[in-house]
Amino acid sequence: MAGARARPLPFDPVAEARGHWERAGWAEAAPGMAAVTSIMRAQQVLLARIEEVLRPHGLSFARYEVLMLLSFSRTGALPLARLGERLQVHPASVTNLVDRLTAAGLVSRVAHPSDRRATLAELTEAGRSLALAATADLNATVFAAPGLTPDGVQRLVEVLTELRRDAGDFTP
Amino acid sequence: MAGARARPLPFDPVAEARGHWERAGWAEAAPGMAAVTSIMRAQQVLLARIEEVLRPHGLSFARYEVLMLLSFSRTGALPLARLGERLQVHPASVTNLVDRLTAAGLVSRVAHPSDRRATLAELTEAGRSLALAATADLNATVFAAPGLTPDGVQRLVEVLTELRRDAGDFTP
DNA sequence: GGCCGATAGTCTGAAGTCAAAGTATTTCCG
DNA sequence: CGGAAATACTTTGACTTCAGACTATCGGCC
Numbered sequence: 001m002a003g004a005r006a007r008p009l010p011f012d013p014v015a016e017a018r019g020h021w022e023r024a025g026w027a028e029a030a031p032g033m034a035a036v037t038s039i040m041r042a043q044q045v046l047l048a049r050i051e052e053v054l055r056p057h058g059l060s061f062a063r064y065e066v067l068m069l070l071s072f073s074r075t076g077a078l079p080l081a082r083l084g085e086r087l088q089v090h091p092a093s094v095t096n097l098v099d100r101l102t103a104a105g106l107v108s109r110v111a112h113p114s115d116r117r118a119t120l121a122e123l124t125e126a127g128r129s130l131a132l133a134a135t136a137d138l139n140a141t142v143f144a145a146p147g148l149t150p151d152g153v154q155r156l157v158e159v160l161t162e163l164r165r166d167a168g169d170f171t172p
Numbered sequence: 173m174a175g176a177r178a179r180p181l182p183f184d185p186v187a188e189a190r191g192h193w194e195r196a197g198w199a200e201a202a203p204g205m206a207a208v209t210s211i212m213r214a215q216q217v218l219l220a221r222i223e224e225v226l227r228p229h230g231l232s233f234a235r236y237e238v239l240m241l242l243s244f245s246r247t248g249a250l251p252l253a254r255l256g257e258r259l260q261v262h263p264a265s266v267t268n269l270v271d272r273l274t275a276a277g278l279v280s281r282v283a284h285p286s287d288r289r290a291t292l293a294e295l296t297e298a299g300r301s302l303a304l305a306a307t308a309d310l311n312a313t314v315f316a317a318p319g320l321t322p323d324g325v326q327r328l329v330e331v332l333t334e335l336r337r338d339a340g341d342f343t344p
Numbered sequence: 345g346g347c348c349g350a351t352a353g354t355c356t357g358a359a360g361t362c363a364a365a366g367t368a369t370t371t372c373c374g
Numbered sequence: 375c376g377g378a379a380a381t382a383c384t385t386t387g388a389c390t391t392c393a394g395a396c397t398a399t400c401g402g403c404c
Contacts, residue, residue: 010343011342013258014333026315029310029312030315033310033315039328041336042335043212043215046208046212050208080352088216092354092393093392118351118352143202146207148331153204154203156211156331160186161186163324167218167221169180169217171182262362264364288369288370289368291382291383348403349400349401350400351398353397353398356393356395362387363387363389364385365384366386367384370380370381373378
């Protein structure tokens with residue numbers, strides 16, 4: 001899923017797109033287009049950095065997210081449907097993800113105690129320690145220095161929280 | 173590629189993750205983690221909205237981006253390698269994308285006038301008018317109202333431009 | 345008790361992506 | 375000039391994702 005470009009572009013593609021939008025007569029949509037495009041490109045750049053750090057651990061970002069979600073849960077186990085809701089992942093993709101994590105010995109399937117429709121994904125010891133190691137790596141290489149000032153980080157989170165709330169990511 | 177969740181979560185997943193990070197003793201990485209996670213989730217939400225608007229036009233976001241890039245080029249045609257660089261897409265994916273767009277009659281392959289290694293993707297009339305129609309739709313439904321105040325939009329673009337520059341998306 | 349709609353998970357097929365290898369062509373440089 | 379390295383694109387195979395269909399189970403309601 002990560003992008004493939006190695007070299008930086010010699011100009012800001014977002015600024016260029018905004019200029020095209022304005023010259024095409026779509027000025028009132030240009031700022032929103034620039035915002036959306038900025039998010040898209042920033043996400044690709046960050047995802048590429050993250051996947052690069054996780055690859056030596058044998059994890060993709062999606063698999064890492066599953067491990068972290070389980071490690072923060074009270075019992076280290078969650079129904080597959082909960083994973084899908086939290087991570088914005090299709091049910092069929094959850095099945096596949098848990099299949100792979102199970103094959104890698106990081107997670108095991110456990111019957112739900114009271115609902116025979118449901119299956120729990122439960123973190124193994126190997127899964128828990130791999131999640132810790134990968135997190136230490138990510139914290140050091142990406143999260144501690146995301147390429148912004150502390151003030152910039154705060155403003156970014158504030159604005160994106162507003163956007164996500166309005167877009168229906170969560171209800172306050 | 174779009175996410176699959178229909179209903180909003182009853183809490184902000186980014187704020188929750190930040191709390192987990194702080195309680196785990198990773199306080200210095202917590203703000204960066206929150207920023208990165210915010211971008212990831214915002215991207216998924218926006219991509220889902222965009223793909224929903226584009227689906228009736230028979231386009232994915234990636235295909236739409238190709239059409240727009242061609243429509244803004246001087247001659248309406250670009251070498252495939254240019255498309256890949258600009259859109260952060262793997263060369264093999266560009267081949268696949270252009271195959272599909274060609275099959276849909278939106279683009280045609282043309283020999284490069286001077287470099288016999290290269291192939292140009294050239295917008296057809298159908299491709300140009302579809303790009304215009306899809307853009308009108310996107311402008312009205314997503315870009316004109318991305319879920320932020322005008323001030324928020326501006327701050328977002330500013331901060332993300334800084335992040336992208338530092339992360340190597342472009343060189344000023 | 346028994347039916348009906350909702351929910352949980354899986355399976356299948358289509359689409360898209362990436363890495364690696366292969367072919368053709370161009371460019372650099374001795 | 376001529377060969378090595380770089381570049382442009384395609385092909386192949388593995389992996390991931392999604393939509394849609396299917397089975398099993400649960401819960402509410404008559």
